[in-house]
Amino acid sequence: xxxxxxxxxxxxxxxxxxxxxxxxxxxxxxxxxxxxxxxxxxxxxxxxxxxxxxxxxxxxxxxxxxxxxxxxxxxxxxxxxxxxxxxxxxxxxxxxxxxxxxxxxxxxxxxxxxxxxxxxxxxxxxxxxxxxxxxxxxxxxxxxxxxxxxxxxxxxxxxxxxxxxxxxxxxxxxxxxxxxxxxxxxxxxxxxxxxxxxxxxxxxxxxxxxxxxxxxxxxxxxxxxxxxxxxxxxxxxxxxxxxxxxxxxxxxxxxxxxxxxxxxxxxxxxxxxxxxxxxxxxxxxxxxxxxxxxxxxxxxxxxxxxxxx
Amino acid sequence: xxxxxxxxxxxxxxxxxxxxxxxxxxxxxxxxxxxxxxxxxxxxxxxxxxxxxxxxxxxxxxxxxxxxxxxxxxxxxxxxxxxxxxxxxxxxxxxxxxxxxxxxxxxxxxxxxxxxxxxxxxxxxxxxxxxxxxxxxxxxxxxxxxxxxxxxxxxxxxxxxxxxxxxxxxxxxxxxxxxxxxxxxxxxxxxxxxxxxxxxxxxxxxxxxxxxxxxxxxxxxxxxxxxxxxxxxxxxxxxxxxxxxxxxxxxxxxxxxxxxxxxxxxxxxxxxxxxxxxxxxxxxxxxxxxxxxxxxxxxxxxxxxxxxxxxxxxxxxxxxxxxxxxxxxxxxxxxxxxxxxxxxxxxxxxxxxxxxxxxxxxxxxxxxxx
Numbered sequence: 245x246x247x248x249x250x251x252x253x254x255x256x257x258x259x260x261x262x263x264x265x266x267x268x269x270x271x272x273x274x275x276x277x278x279x280x281x282x283x284x285x286x287x288x289x290x291x292x293x294x295x296x297x298x299x300x301x302x303x304x305x306x307x308x309x310x311x312x313x314x315x316x317x318x319x320x321x322x323x324x325x326x327x328x329x330x331x332x333x334x335x336x337x338x339x340x341x342x343x344x345x346x347x348x349x350x351x352x353x354x355x356x357x358x359x360x361x362x363x364x365x366x367x368x369x370x371x372x373x374x375x376x377x378x379x380x381x382x383x384x385x386x387x388x389x390x391x392x393x394x395x396x397x398x399x400x401x402x403x404x405x406x407x408x409x410x411x412x413x414x415x416x417x418x419x420x421x422x423x424x425x426x427x428x429x430x431x432x433x434x435x436x437x438x439x440x441x442x443x444x445x446x447x448x449x450x451x452x453x454x455x456x457x458x459x460x461x462x463x464x465x466x467x468x469x470x471x472x473x474x475x476x477x478x479x480x481x482x483x484x485x486x487x488x489x490x491x492x493x494x495x496x497x498x499x500x501x502x503x504x505x506x507x508x509x510x511x512x513x514x515x516x517x518x519x520x521x522x523x524x525x526x527x528x529x530x531x532x533x534x535x536x537x538x539x540x541x542x543x544x545x546x547x548x549x550x551x552x553x
Numbered sequence: 554x555x556x557x558x559x560x561x562x563x564x565x566x567x568x569x570x571x572x573x574x575x576x577x578x579x580x581x582x583x584x585x586x587x588x589x590x591x592x593x594x595x596x597x598x599x600x601x602x603x604x605x606x607x608x609x610x611x612x613x614x615x616x617x618x619x620x621x622x623x624x625x626x627x628x629x630x631x632x633x634x635x636x637x638x639x640x641x642x643x644x645x646x647x648x649x650x651x652x653x654x655x656x657x658x659x660x661x662x663x664x665x666x667x668x669x670x671x672x673x674x675x676x677x678x679x680x681x682x683x684x685x686x687x688x689x690x691x692x693x694x695x696x697x698x699x700x701x702x703x704x705x706x707x708x709x710x711x712x713x714x715x716x717x718x719x720x721x722x723x724x725x726x727x728x729x730x731x732x733x734x735x736x737x738x739x740x741x742x743x744x745x746x747x748x749x750x751x752x753x754x755x756x757x758x759x760x761x762x763x764x765x766x767x768x769x770x771x772x773x774x775x776x777x778x779x780x781x782x783x784x785x786x787x788x789x790x791x792x793x794x795x796x797x798x799x800x801x802x803x804x805x806x807x808x809x810x811x812x813x814x815x816x817x818x819x820x821x822x823x824x825x826x827x828x829x830x831x832x833x834x835x836x837x838x839x840x841x842x843x844x845x846x847x848x849x850x851x852x853x854x855x856x857x858x859x860x861x862x863x864x865x866x867x868x869x870x871x872x873x874x875x876x877x878x879x880x881x882x883x884x885x886x887x888x889x890x891x892x893x894x895x896x897x898x899x900x901x902x903x904x905x906x907x908x909x910x911x912x913x914x915x916x917x918x919x920x921x922x923x
Contacts, residue, residue, distance in 0.1 A: 283858075332760065333763060361764075362659065362733065363691070363761065366664060366665075366691055369664060399858045401857060412803075413803065414802060414803020414804065416804035416855045417807060423886075440802055441760075442733065443661055447662060447664075449662075469802070469803055470806070472661035474661065477662050496802075496806035496807045496810065497806040497809075498810045499810045500810075500822070501791065503555065503602060503603070506787070506805075506806050506824075507801075507803075507806070507822070507824035510661070514734070515677060515678060515679055516679050536811075537807070537811055538807055539909070
């Protein structure tokens with residue numbers, strides 16, 4: 245699989261700095277897309293081109309060229325990363341276009357839309373597999389390496405560069421917990437939003453695999469929630485691979501009623517499938533403490549990091 | 554959406570999956586007509602989106618008119634796992650030698666559909682023994698795979714042909730209706746070897762509703778839930794008296810968890826979505842004002858991009874418009890929080906620096922006034 249760090253920061257230049265990798269914004273002229281394109285640019289992300297069919301030739305904020313198709317945008321910029329802001333019902337088309345753009349195509353697609361039908365996501369994932377591309381989302385806040393690149397809709401303020409990887413199904417809990425980590429002196433090496441949908445392009449286990457070999461990684465925080473069994477599978481994988489760096493977790497929805505969708509399409513307990521008890525007990529089995537409150541997570545991590553020293 | 558048994562069976566009918574003859578009703582007058590048509594004996598079945606109806610007494614055999622007059626109102630008046638009956642299904646009984654389990658299920662972590670089948674059905678899936686599991690990609694099942702499954706669960710003779718047919722029809726339904734789960738439990742293996750769907754559970758992908766207008770009639774939403782959805786919110790009504798409001802599903806779930814951990818009881822889960830604006834918070838307060846049981850509102854907003862003053866303005870407007878007269882316990886994360894506190898001083902809104910403090914405030918406030 246494509247390497248996420250290589251995609252996000254390229255290689256170091258002669259003076260030891262990472263490159264500013266070009267990013268395409270699909271749906272750059274929409275209300276949501278334009279707001280966040282601007283905020284990503286303010287953060288320092290190299291927004292190299294936008295795509296809006298019918299608006300090719302125009303410029304966004306007087307400098308970013310807009311193209312009618314992803315293919316043209318890729319041709320002009322060499323971008324391998326795209327962030328998609330189109331409405332859910334147009335996601336399938338937009339994602340296909342991105343993955344099929346040229347032979348090279350987009351290798352990292354960050355899918356922001358909420359309410360994408362599962363069948364559409366599954367079709368996009370099939371194509372992504374053939375093209376060896378990473379899909380993050382749908383219904384994700386995005387991915388970022390603090391201080392270097394932000395591809396998503398997260399506010400900048402909670403995050404600070406450091407050595408803790410944060411993987412989260414929830415957007416606002418990602419901000420909340422990262423903010424607490426930052427305040428406690430634990431910056432983040434990378435944050436990956438898994439998204440709240442039933443089917444995720446990058447599952448918790450995939451995100452874990454993407455970040456686990458980073459030599460600078462000191463610890464990991466996993467923010468899960470009720471629904472599905474990706475937390476259980478991650479915990480089992482951590483046991484099986486004997487991963488030793490400190491990991492702490494949080495699970496939202498312990499007191500949620502069964503058989504009700506709690507805001508996220510994926511946050512639903514069916515019978516015992518997806519229950520918080522199952523997730524917490526698997527994490528405990530993997531020696532991963534689970535916070536009862538988001539604010540407890542930073543403390544638990546501190547405990548883990550110190551006991552290691 | 555989760556279909557009720559009689560709705561699932563209606564779809565089974567459309568797809569040629571055989572079910573016992575049945576009629577659903579909303580009142581006993583309707584049901585009396587159905588009883589005449591079906592003839593005794595038959596079963597009356599409580600219709601609500603819950604499992605374990607049989608155990609709770611929601612499925613009753615009736616042999617004659619007297620039993621019917623007695624048992625219909627009993628079953629119709631039940632509450633099972635907090636759910637009232639949406640309808641009552643009268644259904645002819647089948648004679649059979651064996652109960653089979655069959656479902657097509659979206660395995661989220663494997664990101665593919667799986668067939669789950671067993672020759673020992675009739676119990677909840679967690680207790681189904683000797684499961685045969687096959688992964689089938691996007692949900693299409695070939696006759697070869699269906700036949701393998703039939704043999705694996707011990708079927709023989711004409712039952713195999715019947716099973717292959719039933720599974721392929723279930724697969725077509727799953728794919729076309731975009732179901733996350735299509736379950737027949739139990740399938741009755743009748744004396745002549747043919748198969749009959751005795752129960753049905755279908756859960757479809759809500760995000761695909763826009764291309765399934767034919768399914769709209771199955772949508773079961775309260776007026777408030779519907780109104781919330783129009784505003785792009787998610788509202789789940791609960792039994793308690795503290796309305797829980799926030800932005801982002803994870804954050805609201807965690808707030809609900811902590812409220813209940815601290816002895817509070819949630820009246821609802823209300824997620825206003827990733828962002829928060831004066832308008833969205835005002836609309837959320839409007840919805841809550843329509844819930845009589847609410848004694849306090851607990852607000853937990855992480856406004857990374859939003860200014861807290863934007864949200865505070867919504868509270869002030871809601872009090873000014875006499876929309877609410879309830880105490881609000883709020884934790885607003887974001888810029889300008891000192892200014893917001895100042896703005897809210899003359900109102901019944903209390904601002905806290907942490908969600909933990911806001912929850913303590915709400916729990917204490919409700920117990921004092923309750």
